Amino acid sequence: MTEPLLSVRNLSVEFTTYGRTNAVLHGVTLAVPERSQVALVGESGSGKTVTMKAIMGLLREPPARVTAGEILFDGRDLLRASRAERDRLRGTAMAMIFQDPMSSLNPVFTVADQMGTILKYADRRLGRQRGRAGRRARVHEVLAQVRMRDPERVAASYPIMLSGGMKQRVLIAMALLSQPRLLIADEPGTALDVTTQAQILKLLKDLVEEQHLALLMITHNLGVVRETSHYVHVMHRGRIVEAAEAQALFAAPREDYTRNLIASVPRLTGGTSFATLARTDDET
Amino acid sequence: MEFLLFLLRRVLWSLLVLVGLSVVIFLIARAVPGDPARMALGPTATQEQVTDLRHKLGLDRPLITQYGLFVAALSHGDLGRSLLTERAVTDDIRESFAATLELVLATIFLALAAGLPLGIAAARWKDRWPDTASRLVAILGAVTPTFFLALLLQLLAGYVLHVLPTTGRLDPADPFHADITGLITLDSLLEGRFAVTLDALRHLLLPATALAAATMGQMARLTRASMLEVMSQDYIEAARAFGIPDWLRVLKYTLRPSFVAPLTILGLEFASMIGNAFVVELVFSWPGMAAYGIRTILQKDLNAVMGVVMVSGAFFVGVNLVIDLLVGLVDPRIRIRGARA
Amino acid sequence: MSEPPRLSAGYLRWYRFSRNPTAVIGAAIVLICIAATILAPWITPFPNAVKAVVDFRSRHLPPSALHWFGTDDVGRDILTRVIFGYRVSLLLVVVVLGTAVPFGAILGMLAGYYGGWVEIAIMRTTDIALAIPPLVMALAVAAVLSPSLFHSMLAIAILWWTWHARLVYSLARQLRTQEYIEAARMVGAGPLHILFRELLPNCLPPIVVKCSLDAGFVILVGASLSFLGLGIRPPTPDLGTMVATGAAYLPEKWWESVLPGCAILFVALGFNLLGDGLRDVFDVQEVR
Numbered sequence: 001m002t003e004p005l006l007s008v009r010n011l012s013v014e015f016t017t018y019g020r021t022n023a024v025l026h027g028v029t030l031a032v033p034e035r036s037q038v039a040l041v042g043e044s045g046s047g048k049t050v051t052m053k054a055i056m057g058l059l060r061e062p063p064a065r066v067t068a069g070e071i072l073f074d075g076r077d078l079l080r081a082s083r084a085e086r087d088r089l090r091g092t093a094m095a096m097i098f099q100d101p102m103s104s105l106n107p108v109f110t111v112a113d114q115m116g117t118i119l120k121y122a123d124r125r126l127g128r129q130r131g132r133a134g135r136r137a138r139v140h141e142v143l144a145q146v147r148m149r150d151p152e153r154v155a156a157s158y159p160i161m162l163s164g165g166m167k168q169r170v171l172i173a174m175a176l177l178s179q180p181r182l183l184i185a186d187e188p189g190t191a192l193d194v195t196t197q198a199q200i201l202k203l204l205k206d207l208v209e210e211q212h213l214a215l216l217m218i219t220h221n222l223g224v225v226r227e228t229s230h231y232v233h234v235m236h237r238g239r240i241v242e243a244a245e246a247q248a249l250f251a252a253p254r255e256d257y258t259r260n261l262i263a264s265v266p267r268l269t270g271g272t273s274f275a276t277l278a279r280t281d282d283e284t
Numbered sequence: 285m286e287f288l289l290f291l292l293r294r295v296l297w298s299l300l301v302l303v304g305l306s307v308v309i310f311l312i313a314r315a316v317p318g319d320p321a322r323m324a325l326g327p328t329a330t331q332e333q334v335t336d337l338r339h340k341l342g343l344d345r346p347l348i349t350q351y352g353l354f355v356a357a358l359s360h361g362d363l364g365r366s367l368l369t370e371r372a373v374t375d376d377i378r379e380s381f382a383a384t385l386e387l388v389l390a391t392i393f394l395a396l397a398a399g400l401p402l403g404i405a406a407a408r409w410k411d412r413w414p415d416t417a418s419r420l421v422a423i424l425g426a427v428t429p430t431f432f433l434a435l436l437l438q439l440l441a442g443y444v445l446h447v448l449p450t451t452g453r454l455d456p457a458d459p460f461h462a463d464i465t466g467l468i469t470l471d472s473l474l475e476g477r478f479a480v481t482l483d484a485l486r487h488l489l490l491p492a493t494a495l496a497a498a499t500m501g502q503m504a505r506l507t508r509a510s511m512l513e514v515m516s517q518d519y520i521e522a523a524r525a526f527g528i529p530d531w532l533r534v535l536k537y538t539l540r541p542s543f544v545a546p547l548t549i550l551g552l553e554f555a556s557m558i559g560n561a562f563v564v565e566l567v568f569s570w571p572g573m574a575a576y577g578i579r580t581i582l583q584k585d586l587n588a589v590m591g592v593v594m595v596s597g598a599f600f601v602g603v604n605l606v607i608d609l610l611v612g613l614v615d616p617r618i619r620i621r622g623a624r625a
Numbered sequence: 626m627s628e629p630p631r632l633s634a635g636y637l638r639w640y641r642f643s644r645n646p647t648a649v650i651g652a653a654i655v656l657i658c659i660a661a662t663i664l665a666p667w668i669t670p671f672p673n674a675v676k677a678v679v680d681f682r683s684r685h686l687p688p689s690a691l692h693w694f695g696t697d698d699v700g701r702d703i704l705t706r707v708i709f710g711y712r713v714s715l716l717l718v719v720v721v722l723g724t725a726v727p728f729g730a731i732l733g734m735l736a737g738y739y740g741g742w743v744e745i746a747i748m749r750t751t752d753i754a755l756a757i758p759p760l761v762m763a764l765a766v767a768a769v770l771s772p773s774l775f776h777s778m779l780a781i782a783i784l785w786w787t788w789h790a791r792l793v794y795s796l797a798r799q800l801r802t803q804e805y806i807e808a809a810r811m812v813g814a815g816p817l818h819i820l821f822r823e824l825l826p827n828c829l830p831p832i833v834v835k836c837s838l839d840a841g842f843v844i845l846v847g848a849s850l851s852f853l854g855l856g857i858r859p860p861t862p863d864l865g866t867m868v869a870t871g872a873a874y875l876p877e878k879w880w881e882s883v884l885p886g887c888a889i890l891f892v893a894l895g896f897n898l899l900g901d902g903l904r905d906v907f908d909v910q911e912v913r
Contacts, residue, residue, distance in 0.1 A: 559760025
């Protein structure tokens with residue numbers, strides 16, 4: 001097998017607050033191969049959000065500090081890359097989907113305005129030329145890709161005019177704007193009701209497959225993992241405690257922690273899966 | 285579309301406040317202990333004269349009829365006659381109002397032009413010297429009596445530094461009649477007499493600074509608090525993850541949502557600004573409503589005083605309407621909710 | 626950050642207060658002013674200066690060891706008059722806030738707790754009252770009834786309640802859905818009990834903070850009124866009047882207006898710092 005698209009090796013991070021230093025990641029290692037769907041599972045506070053922020057280059061330093069490890073993206077170590085290079089990758093080659101659609105869109109600008117701005121600066125970083133009309137067309141195109149029935153109307157809307165599910169889809173569309181190779185999804189849909197969440201997950205899975213993206217799904221919900229991922233990393237107290245193929249993990253978890261985590265997932269009745277619940281084309 | 289609805293609601297509400305205001309003013313005017321007619325005519329008038337005037341003023345009618353007459357006159361812009369100048373109160377006020385308006389507009393401009401950047405700097409460099417400076421300006425602005433600050437500025441600029449004029453709107457040697465809008469700065473610009481504009485601005489600077497001080501500090505603190513709150517929102521972090529450059533995140537994504545709170549408070553603060561304008565006008569011999577108001581109060585010229593109060597209240601309502609619309613323009617949430625509610 | 630449980634809430638507040646320089650300085654200034662007011666007849670160097678005395682030999686004397694703040698246009702000691710002037714200022718604060726705050730708080734509480742037409746009636750009235758500038762209202766009242774301190778107080782109080790009504794209204798509206806209110810209702814507590822024993826105590830910290838900040842503003846409005854000649858009648862010493870009279874002799878006899886002006890600033894600063902500090906001590910955000 002060739003080099004994975006993203007490879008985190010032995011990453012350690014500590015936080016200093018109120019004069020006290022706490023290590024939150026202890027040598028985290030994980031890999032996301034090209035076109036794969038990988039999950040990072042753990043309870044709140046296990047360090048999965050810090051891992052994600054470190055990958056995206058969103059950690060605030062201070063209070064955070066990376067003490068060891070490397071983050072290889074496409075063979076380059078991001079921790080040793082120049083700031084300009086990191087900025088160039090963020091939001092373009094690697095993009096992120098935020099978990100709370102209600103608060104992740106700026107309330108005072110239209111969807112078209114926000115998406116257009118993202119695209120404009122992504123183009124600029126990549127040295128691409130695309131006019132205003134070109135950007136408009138691309139925004140509508142991506143909105144259609146996330147199964148919006150009326151992309152023009154959605155583009156002209158302010159976030160307050162959209163439902164939670166639609167806002168989440170706008171956030172996905174924002175991540176897809178510059179055709180990223182890696183998509184990092186932070187518990188997408190947790191802020192939504194169960195049915196809508198299922199639709200969002202189905203949509204995400206379809207999009208990842210259609211567009212041949214690699215997906216790193218960050219979640220505390222093993223039910224989500226079962227539906228969306230090929231490979232799973234289980235995280236606990238800043239360490240990866242188990243990593244395995246999804247099927248193998250669910251069939252025969254090696255660690256007690258994983259077993260407990262699996263046991264705590266409420267099962268949907270009669271083998272109904274998210275996929276059958278999901279109807280992605282309706283106006284949620 | 286939803287903006288029109290929002291606009292309509294705000295305008296209707298403003299009208300309602302104006303009606304309420306007219307009731308309050310009417311009641312105060314009628315709460316006079318003793319007989320307004322007797323007071324107007326003085327102790328030497330005969331009972332017959334008093335009865336005659338009472339009839340002429342409609343004071344012998346029921347209260348509700350009197351209010352009806354009051355409002356009917358008001359809707360024609362008729363605030364009655366001034367006993368002091370024996371002219372229509374509306375005419376008296378119209379001239380002085382333009383001067384007050386010019387002063388107040390300059391003050392608002394100054395308060396925003398200085399207060400917002402100071403607040404932005406304070407938020408950007410939190411707990412560093414710009415933050416301390418904004419705090420100092422806010423506290424000093426809040427605790428210095430406006431008339432005292434006006435006197436100090438006058439003293440400093442007029443007697444010590446000799447740099448700025450300390451009284452009036454224009455140099456008397458430079459006659460100019462502002463008869464387009466009544467605002468000297470604007471009218472002289474329109475007529476192309478830039479020397480007059482400059483002179484008017486020089487005259488405006490001190491009174492407007494004195495009047496703006498309190499509001500300026502408050503705007504800075506509110507902008508700071510508001511920006512810090514917006515900066516902690518998810519959408520600012522999300523913009524970072526989507527690769528929006530830092531300067532744009534501050535200048536566009538943070539700033540615009542941050543203006544809502546300071547603007548709203550500016551509207552409420554405007555009432556005390558009008559009050560303080562009276563004091564500042566007095567100190568700088570500014571030919572605005574204050575001089576007229578105070579002269580008529582001491583003469584118990586009831587119609588004139590009520591006219592001044594009504595115009596001040598209407599001014600407040602008008603400015604708040606404009607601010608509401610601005611806030612609605614800045615923040616779609618407010619106009620969409622405002623249109624629906 | 627957890628505190629040992631044996632410390633009482635009162636002690637914790639005192640601790641936070643005493644560690645807050647703003648609050649301590651503010652409280653010190655306020656206490657000094659109050660003490661000076663009470664002790665005025667005994668601590669002032671020339672208690673006679675409060676009366677309409679004239680001493681032409683000592684007119685317009687600059688600040689000196691004898692007259693720390695100098696003397697005014699009829700030869701009275703300015704420091705003495707400033708200290709007595711605080712009496713008027715503080716009286717104004719007590720009367721205005723003493724009437725306006727309970728009134729506004731109760732109205733705001735009713736509007737916030739009951740909602741519906743009660744809310745509409747009260748809050749719309751508040752909005753109308755807010756449209757009248759307090760100083761202009763005081764002018765109107767002064768015109769209708771004659772200019773005097775009492776009438777000025779009346780005019781200010783008539784409008785001041787609106788701010789407290791707005792504040793308590795927004796607090797009560799948030800609190801009314803709290804579970805302890807629901808619980809009180811569930812066990813059959815009457816509306817009076819809920820309003821005054823459950824709601825009011827929880828609104829008190831913001832009210833106290835606002836009162837302290839307000840006190841400064843009331844003093845400023847009062848001083849502005851007397852500066853315009855609509856306050857207390859001479860010869861009773863009043864700070865605003867002193868600034869106005871002294872202004873006629875600017876800039877040569879600067880002390881006659883500048884020092885009383887600084888005195889107003891001093892007491893207003895005290896109340897403001899105290900309010901700012903109390904806001905941190907009580908940790909309330911709502912009050913501006």
